[in-house]
Amino acid sequence: MGDPGPGTPRPNRPCRIANCSGARGDPGYQMRRQATLGPMDFITGDYLAEMNLAENAEKMAAGRHDGWEPTAWDGLEQTLDVIKDKGIKIIINGGALNPKGLAQKAQKFANDKGLDLKIAYVYGDDLLQEVKTELEKTGKLPRHLDSENNKVSLAQNATDLLDTKGKPIVSANAYLGARAIVKGLELGADVIICGRVADASPVIGAAWYWHGWSDTDYDNLAGALVAGHLIECSAYVTGSNFSGFDEYPLDTFVDLSYGIAEIAVDGTSVITKHEDTNGLVNEDNVKCQFLYELQGSIYLNSDVAADTTGVRIEQVGKNRVKLSNIKGSPPPPTTKLAIFYHGGYEGQLLINATGYGTKEKFELSEKQLRHDMTQKGLIDKFQLLDFQVLGVPEANPRSQFASTTYLRVFVQADTEALIYALLKGWSEVAMMHFSGMHLSLDTRTAHPRSYLAFYPAVCAQDDLKEGVAVLSAGGEDVERVDAAHPPKYQELIPRENYETAHPVEIASFGTTRKARLGNICLARSGDKGANINFGIFVRKAEQYPWLQAFMTRPRLQELMGEDWKEDFFIERMEFANIQAVHFVIYGPLGRGVSSCRLLDALGKGFADYIRDKEVDVPERFLEEVAEVRKQRRAML
Known part of the structure; x- marks a missing residue:
């Protein structure tokens, strides 16, 4: 296994790419495990969520942060000694704000250990x-x-960064493609450290280089893009965040291994994992991960646009799932630009209530606090003052814990003084509290903290000055190569938004009974800026016409219940080959993860909220799903 080096023909086989990270907390041993548990050609890692760069920007400017992700260095420190002999190349975005700094640290480590490695950065x-x-x-x-969709309402305060003095920008990073990565591999780099490249770009770059594709081999690039999407998020494709986890022994999901993509020369791939490691790779889980964080059928990257409408996901062996039928086309002329700025200050109060009269207790607390703020002329000064009731007390409770729920008072404001004013107001009315009021031990969350707000923008690809630099043994740039720009662009078209073309009468499916939607459907959801994406599917083809007819835009709005707001907007489309319906709900996450008022700021819990709804389900489906579950479990 391994890359024979620049200028030497690569073996005529799929390249084997293992991912070692999908978030900044992923430990370094995951990189070493991917390198040592079986043959490998490349190791990729995605350490960046939208927040990482912004959170560390000011600390780095003040000399209190290195700018790169510590767990990325942890992985390199544990793994660099094995990659040369094995012919493995590493491509990670853990350089964050300072990819050159992490590359220099890796180069010094290699020198000190006598490792003959060429290190580069993007x-x-x-x-x-x-x-x-x-x-x-x-x-x-x-x-x-989201500006191309005139039906989408931007979040309140979305344009606050126009106040360049009061709400200054702290970071602005474009999502780069794979072009610079390919250049670095062609220069012989063993390790390439990136900043904000798109999540799948390291995987695209590895496959592009390995197979010697051109930048117009769009179908191949598109296949690599979706393969990268599947494996880039830690253990999400091997059992983490899997809505069907309860169908398997729970020990299956302890100490999970991370995903591997074997990408063939035609862009098709097999998703797998190392043998004799925990987790699972099956159709259900790969479908879940495919549906994660999509924005419709066209998956965009700086190098290619992937049309996933006809995607096929097929089990081809134990812990081996084939991905195929992805079509590619030229990329858009723009790429995503993540801008973070000082949004202001926020805090929260957590007030517990037990048992009898809980609804009225929380209503009283809200009335008391709103009255105090109104009397002081402050009620209209806040950016946001939100009263959120979390949980429902158990009927005839088994314990006081089972009877206890809490009120979350969430506040955002331009100044710390306003947050303190709310806290002071609450302390003044606290002893007027309802029967049995009590608090969590830690009240520090009520004190103001600065928060960052997110403005997702686009920038022109032709304006980017993207490239790769290879370091000398002394850590200086010895070669710098411009990545150039894609040879052709394709303008974006409006995303698909439709109900099913020929809905079947729901009554035709026979006798129904009330059951949780999740009893027959699996799903996954996630965040895309202000929006939640939600994909839901059935596991038998004969059930799909029911799902198509049942899961409409009005139905989803109904299932959202009190969470639905009139300024939200829903897009809907279908993936027929995997029996899935996909939605994007615009607006629930406000200005994004960093300033969202919701507990579920990442939208990950939305899918299981909808799956928990009781609906009229055809009785025969429930019997069929029991058999499917039995079969799936037997394949483990």
Whole structure:
């Protein structure tokens, strides 16, 4: 296994790519395990969520942070000694704000250990100064990511970053493609450290280089893009965040291994994992991960647009699932630009109630606090003052814990003083409290903390100055190569939004009874800026016409219950080959994860909330699903 090096023909087989991270907390031993538990050609890692860069930008500027992710270094430190002999190359985005700094640290480590490694880094994603200069010069915001849809309402306060003094920008990073990565591999780099490349770009770059594709081999690139999407998120494709987990022994999901993609020359791939490791790779879980964080049928990257409408996901062996029928086309002329700025200050109060009269207790608390803020002339000064009731007390409770729920008072404001004013107001009315009121031990969350807000924008690809630099043994740039730009672009078209073409009468499926939707459907959901994506599927083809007819836009709105707001907007489309219906709900996450008022700021719990709803289900489906579950479990 392994890459024979630049200029040497690669073996005529799929390249084997193991992912070692999908979030900044993933430990370094996951990288070493991927390198040592079986043959491998590349190891990739995605350490960046949208928040990482912004959270560390000011600390780095003040000399209190290195700018790169510590767990990425942890992985390199544990793994660099084995990759040369095995012919493995590492491509990670753990360089974050300072990819050159992490590359230099890795180069020094290699020198000290006598390792003959060539280290490179990708540059060109950091556009902070350009965005700040343009905003201060013109007073105009970059185009919002969702602006092409005139039916979508932007979140309240979405344009606050126009206040460049009061709410200054702290980071602005473009999502880069794989072009610089390919250049680095062609220069012989053993390790490539990236900043904000798109999540799947390291996988695309590895497969592109291995198979010698051109930048217009769009079907192949599109296949690699979706394979990268499947494996880039830690253990999500091997059993984590899996809505069907309860059908298997729970020990299956302890100490999970991470995903591997074997990508063939035609862009098709097999998703798998190392043998004799925990977890599972089956159709159900791969479908769940495919549906995660999509925004419709066209998956966009800086190098290719992947049309996934006809995607096929098929079990081809134990812990081996084939991905095929992805079509590619030229990328859009723009790429995502993640801008973070100081949004203000926020805090929360957590007030517990037990048992009898809980609804009225929380109503009283809200009335008391709103009255106090109104009397002081502050009620209209807050950006947000939200009263959220969490949980429902158990009827005839088994314990006081089972009877206890809490009120979350969530507040955001321009100043710390306003948060303290709310806290002071609450302390003044606290002893007027309802029967049995009590608090969690830690009240520090009620004190103000600065929060960052997210503005998802787009920027022109042709304006980017993306490239790769290879370091000398002394840590200086010895080779720098411009990545150039895609040879062709394709303008974005409106995303698909439709109900099923020929809905079947629901009554035709026979006798029904009330059951949880999750009894017959699996699903996954996640965040896309202000929006939640939600994909739901059945596991037998004969059940799909029912799902198509049942899961409409009005039905989803109904199932959302009190969470639905009139300024939300829903897009709907279908993936027929995997019996799935997919939705994007625009608006629930406000200005995104970092400033969201919801507990579930990442939208991950939305799918299981909808699956928990009781609906009229054809009785024969429940019997069929019991048999499917039995079969799936037998394949483990």
